[in-house]
Amino acid sequence: MLPAVTQAGCKWMCRGRDVFPAMLAAIDAAQESVRLETYIYKASPLGERFRDALVRARQRGLLVRVLFDALGSIGLPAAFWDPLRAVGGEIRTFNPLSVHRMSIRDHRKCLVCDEHVACVGGYNIAPEYEGDGVTSGWHDLGIEVEGTLAAELAAAFDDMFMRADFQHKRFVRLRKSAAKRTVLVSHEQLLLSGPGRGPNPIKRALRRDLAQARSVQIVVAYFLPTWRIRRDLVRVAQRGGRVQLILAGKSDVALSQLAGQSLYRRFLKSGVEIFEYQPQILHAKLILIDDVVYVGSANLDQRSLNINYELMIRFESKELADQAREIFAASLKQCHHITLEEWAKSRTLWRRIKHHWAYFLLVRIDPHVARWQWRALPD
DSSP, X not given: OOOOOEETTEEEEOOHHHXXXXXXXXXXXXXXXXXXXXXXXXXXXXXXXXXXXXXXXXXXXXXXXXXXXTTTTTTSOGGGGHHHHHTTXXXXXXXXXXXXSTTOOBXXXXXXXXXXXXXXXXXXXXXXXXXXXXXSSOBOOEEEEXXXXXXXXXXXXXXXXXXXXXXXXXXXXXXXXXXXXXXXXXXEXXXXXXXXXXXXXXXXXXXXXXXXXXXXXXXXXXXXXXXXXXXXXXXXXXXXXXXXEEEESSOSOHHHHHHHHTTXXXXXXXXXXXXXXXXXXXXXXXXXXXXXXXXXSOOBSHIIIIISBEEEEEEEOHHHHHHHHHHHHHHHXXXXXXXXXXXXXXXXXXXXXXXXXXXXXXXXXXXXXHHHHHHHSOX
């Protein structure tokens, strides 16, 4: 994999073995505040290192807040945070588990220090992310940003921290969700999405960029886009543009992989190039549309685009896009190219049945359950 490359105010985070030490160093260097938000936090040597760094930050007198998702971090013992609570750290669990609201999750991953430096991407605080993504550890990606964008990420964290218990005021679901918004910062956009009424900023930005795109390169762990985005990708290829997808050859969610593979035939027939990442489990989220770069927590699937709370940063920068293309090219070297002929030969009856049912469950059933649970929440 490539080493981290930098651009004014940004630093790529390409390997877990480099990312976590950098995040821990940022916590130790913080002078005013530390905010950590994650979907998965595991009790492990890595988790203990982060907890100890947060305890040290609080002992220096800093504001320390931690937000983790109840379902994603379901295995985390209740007593794990006792050392941080003992020194005054604030810890909240997002959407405590309930059968009536199980589907609505906080999938964001973000560390903000002093409202000046922030790290976002796909990395959870779990040992499987340590490594280089090739010889060991999952293949993931993140980016470090500074300045005003970091301050906006801190404000977005505080909003989620306050809504963590998932108690809604009466009639809130009849109004446009305050968690779904676009924050403009110079040439960058912070795209915040979640369930509820109102347009999804991530979907809207993607479709606007795809409308005139000539080159599209996507790396995502879970690929099951809405039919409109599927149509947009196909149209790019049909008008002579190039669309390349790096998807999971190995996945931690087999159902998602099967559902995504149900779309391969149509894409391949339309001229879209599909590659499957081979060495390790793929967990990265990177979207390149000409000279526009998207990095963050969202996959290109039904959950990320319609159900989960997510964040993505949209950059308009040729320099950053050129660096992202290098990262894409390095990942491509570790992939198997899926051809239409090969895919057609592999499509046994049993495999087609599995693809069909996986697609049905994730496109028809899962969003329907999530919508029902959102509407049925007690006022």
